[in-house]
Amino acid sequence: MPATPGRQALVIGASRGLGLALVDELALRGWQVIGTVRGPGGPLEGHAPGGRVEVESLEMTDPAGLTALRGRLAGRRLDLLFVNAAIDRGDLPIDEVHTDEFVEVMITNALAPLRVLEALGDLVAPGGTVAVMSSEQGSVSLNTEGGYELYKASKAALNQLMRSYATRTADDGRTKLLIDPGHNRTRLGGPEAPLEPRDTIPAVVDVLESRAGTGGLRFLDRFGQPVPW
Incomplete structure (x- = not known):
């Protein structure tokens, strides 16, 4: 795939796994990339193919931290904003999920990504792309097997909130994408x-570039195939 010189991307949630692989792949294709991490010293430090990666700190669920990042990025112009973040708290029927765990998962997987888009979306140029890492597990119509009820609900909520965001901002000229990367060997996806990720993400970037x-x-x-809602 040819390089894409001059493009600017911000990847939220690049400490490891899919987010880290996404930063590396974009940089290898010639993008200038800003990747956010929750704390210093993670794997993203030193991952700078061609010197094209900057590292910023962000705890996505912290509104004050998000405001501070917005201030540090003032004046930047992005071609891609990609939010990658999710947690899971086990495979329990919903009636066995503790209220605190329900709130934690919903905030991290659904509310926080949309707060990021609201805070940073105006940095994306008209004609640019705003994308969020979703999952087939968030598809209501494909939910025909049991298990992981809270995680599925959180991704369905993310998809619905993204639909609302896209409807409200339909005239801004930006492309909006929900991406299902498949079941990957990450901390969330498990070793089996x-x-x-390093095989999956090049295909994801192909989609991002072709849909721009x-x-x-x-x-x-x-x-790049549609996932049923």
Whole structure:
């Protein structure tokens, strides 16, 4: 894939796994990338192919930290804002989920990503892309097997909130994407997952690059195929 010189990207949640692989792949294609991490000393430090990666600190669920990041990025112009963050608190029926765990998962997986878009979306140039890492597990129509009820609910909530955001900002000229990367071997996906992030993410970036400038909202898998809502 040819490099894409001059493009600017911000990846929220790049400490490890899919987010880290996304930063590396974008940088290798010639993008200038800002990746956020929750604390110093993580794997992203030193991951700077061609010197094209900056590292910023952000705890995504902290509104004050998000405001501070917005201030530090004032005046920047992005072609891509990608929010990658999710947690899981186990495979329990919803009636066995503690209220605190329910709130934690919903804030991290659904509310916080949209707060990021609200705070940082105006940094994305008209014609740029705003994307969020979702999951097939958030598809209501595909929820035909049991398990992971809270995680599925949180991703369905994320998808619905993204739909509302896209409707409200339909005239801003930006492309909005929900991306299902498949089941990857990450801390969230577990060691038995069939996919490896460094094999998955190049296909995801192909989708991001091919959909740039197309406008509207789409829920797509890593091959660019629609995922049922």
